[in-house]
Amino acid sequence: MTFSTSPALLLFPLLLGMAQFLSDRINIERSRFRQHLASFGAAIAITYLLLVLLPEAYSSGFTVPAYVPLLLGFVAIHLLEKFVYKKFSGRYSLHKLRTYHDELHAAIIFSYHFMLGAILMDLLAGDFRAGVLFVPPLLMFTTIGNWSVHHHYVTQNHPLRLLLASSTLLGSLSTLVFAYPASLQRLFISLVGGILLFIIVRESLPKEKEGKPALFVLGVAAYTLLILMSQ
Numbered sequence: 704m705t706f707s708t709s710p711a712l713l714l715f716p717l718l719l720g721m722a723q724f725l726s727d728r729i730n731i732e733r734s735r736f737r738q739h740l741a742s743f744g745a746a747i748a749i750t751y752l753l754l755v756l757l758p759e760a761y762s763s764g765f766t767v768p769a770y771v772p773l774l775l776g777f778v779a780i781h782l783l784e785k786f787v788y789k790k791f792s793g794r795y796s797l798h799k800l801r802t803y804h805d806e807l808h809a810a811i812i813f814s815y816h817f818m819l820g821a822i823l824m825d826l827l828a829g830d831f832r833a834g835v836l837f838v839p840p841l842l843m844f845t846t847i848g849n850w851s852v853h854h855h856y857v858t859q860n861h862p863l864r865l866l867l868a869s870s871t872l873l874g875s876l877s878t879l880v881f882a883y884p885a886s887l888q889r890l891f892i893s894l895v896g897g898i899l900l901f902i903i904v905r906e907s908l909p910k911e912k913e914g915k916p917a918l919f920v921l922g923v924a925a926y927t928l929l930i931l932m933s934q
Contacts, residue, residue: 712827716820716875724868742915744843745908746922760892776897813870818891820874832933
């Protein structure tokens, strides 16, 4: 990446940060079109993950050790949800002991979106069209569920809300300061890929009778076509 091209590229992580900051106002979970958006969003996300992001992570060749970070990303988020988020649903335990639930949650959100920012900037600089196709799924997942900043403890803490909303932009800016080696970028992609896979399966894909199968198929077909056209 060159400094001459970076300012324009930063518009994309800036857009994601703005969407994240305003996630409490644009949260699709309150929309009557929630099932439509969830089905379509899950479709484009899983399509991009399988056809672009993971092939990028293993562009140097698939090996079992290279696959481990993907598995670790998925397993780590699952364990955190089961043993931390579910066990300590409130900020304090029954015995008034600090559980640091909110602090841990904020740290995970920041780290995840920081890596997303670094990945997005790398993709935009290397293959602009493929990078742009990463933005719509990210817009969806930065505004819903446990990965947005519309949680009560965040909305009441304005400096924390601004910091978390800036995490994607900070991750992108970090690529201008540090020349991340390709191996580290692939590690970021693999870890984020595991987390994204968990989010799609656990939070995004409509359960049982919910969702719109036709929109899911349409999303897969449309994004597959766009990805093939961008090659």
